Amino acid sequence: MLLLKPHVKKEALMDLVARVGKHVYRRNGVLTDMKSFGTVQLGYGIKKLDGRYYQGQLMQMTMMTPPSFNNELHYLNREDRLLRWLLVKHRDIKYGLEFLSEDDGKVKSR
Amino acid sequence: MKLIRGVLRSVNVGLSYQSQHLQIIRTFSANTAQVDDEGQNDRQSMNSFESSDDFERRIFGDIPGSGSKSNSFYQKLDRIEKAHDRSGLGSKFNFGKRSEFLDGLDESFNTLSDGMDGKLKKAATYFEYDPEEIAKDDYAFRPDVTFRPGTTYDTKDLDLKKPGVRKPFRRNEFEVTSEEVLKKADFRNVRFLANFITEAGIIIKRNKTKISAKAQRKVAREIKTARAFGLMPFTTMGTKQFIFGKTMEDLDEDYEYDTYDTRSFVDDSRDPLGG
Numbered sequence: 001m002l003l004l005k006p007h008v009k010k011e012a013l014m015d016l017v018a019r020v021g022k023h024v025y026r027r028n029g030v031l032t033d034m035k036s037f038g039t040v041q042l043g044y045g046i047k048k049l050d051g052r053y054y055q056g057q058l059m060q061m062t063m064m065t066p067p068s069f070n071n072e073l074h075y076l077n078r079e080d081r082l083l084r085w086l087l088v089k090h091r092d093i094k095y096g097l098e099f100l101s102e103d104d105g106k107v108k109s110r
Numbered sequence: 111m112k113l114i115r116g117v118l119r120s121v122n123v124g125l126s127y128q129s130q131h132l133q134i135i136r137t138f139s140a141n142t143a144q145v146d147d148e149g150q151n152d153r154q155s156m157n158s159f160e161s162s163d164d165f166e167r168r169i170f171g172d173i174p175g176s177g178s179k180s181n182s183f184y185q186k187l188d189r190i191e192k193a194h195d196r197s198g199l200g201s202k203f204n205f206g207k208r209s210e211f212l213d214g215l216d217e218s219f220n221t222l223s224d225g226m227d228g229k230l231k232k233a234a235t236y237f238e239y240d241p242e243e244i245a246k247d248d249y250a251f252r253p254d255v256t257f258r259p260g261t262t263y264d265t266k267d268l269d270l271k272k273p274g275v276r277k278p279f280r281r282n283e284f285e286v287t288s289e290e291v292l293k294k295a296d297f298r299n300v301r302f303l304a305n306f307i308t309e310a311g312i313i314i315k316r317n318k319t320k321i322s323a324k325a326q327r328k329v330a331r332e333i334k335t336a337r338a339f340g341l342m343p344f345t346t347m348g349t350k351q352f353i354f355g356k357t358m359e360d361l362d363e364d365y366e367y368d369t370y371d372t373r374s375f376v377d378d379s380r381d382p383l384g385g
Contacts, residue, residue: 003340040300041355054357054359
């Protein structure tokens with residue numbers, strides 16, 4: 001799940017997501033779902049080098065990748081368009097079921 | 111009694127003479143008083159007794175001679191006083207009707223016929239009230255009960271003859287079942303998780319949320335995840351409360367005074383003024 005700075009343009013956003021997708025495919029993974037939550041209000045001001053951010057763009061990518069994929073995502077820490085990113089493992093896989101949490105997958109990059 | 115008093119008096123006079131005499135002696139023998147023998151001690155005590163008795167007699171006065179006289183005087187005084195009191199009462203309430211009954215008052219006079227009953231009744235049934243009080247700003251039909259907006263009442267609550275029952279104020283509290291929590295709790299579902307934190311941003315404990323330990327663990331975990339991800343606040347102490355969908359930025363309107371949500375009403379009233 002990716003939380004980006006609010007003013008990031010759609011092209012830059014797509015560029016970032018495409019780079020993650022390329023990484024997934026390089027590791028023989030599958031990108032199963034992508035979802036945008038739009039602009040969300042944050043619980044507190046996240047301080048980055050260029051100021052405090054009280055809003056953010058939330059995106060979710062669901063993918064199936066080998067377990068070592070987490071380490072390869074660490075390059076996202078250096079990404080200045082991102083506020084936060086998070087990897088959540090989905091162990092109880094319910095394929096094809098549209099649930100409230102609405103996303104299935106082995107590993108979900110957020 | 112009179113006789114006895116007279117005798118006593120004469121005895122006292124004699125004794126007092128004696129005592130005076132003895133006292134003089136005593137003053138003279140004051141230096142030797144320390145080495146007095148028992149007999150003299152006895153006599154001294156006797157003397158002191160006599161003298162105190164005499165003193166008493168002197169203080170409480172010439173009872174023997176004028177006893178009966180003073181008695182009669184006091185009785186007379188008492189009688190006059192009583193009569194005056196009654197006449198005073200009578201004149202107060204009955205305007206002197208009873209003045210002729212002054213002497214034979216005891217039989218005819220009682221508290222039932224003095225006209226006080228009516229006055230008391232009037233005072234008990236009348237209370238001061240403002241006939242225009244309904245039009246006043248702070249008028250409340252039931253001032254002893256506060257009816258909050260949103261609460262309901264029935265006709266029994268409005269009965270002024272009964273004391274007001276203070277209903278405990280129930281905030282529209284958030285209630286969930288454990289199953290619902292286990293299904294919905296997710297760190298992305300901030301709208302749901304915001305129900306589980308206090309005004310200060312603290313996770314509400316389990317005996318308040320009344321959910322199972324498993325559900326509470328999950329809620330706490332998800333809230334903490336959301337906090338780390340920036341979607342929920344760690345604490346809102348000293349700042350405004352976290353409300354889902356509202357920014358946490360310090361805005362000017364947060365520091366304004368509370369205004370009622372009457373924007374449309376105000377606009378309506380303003381339009382004719384402006385136009």
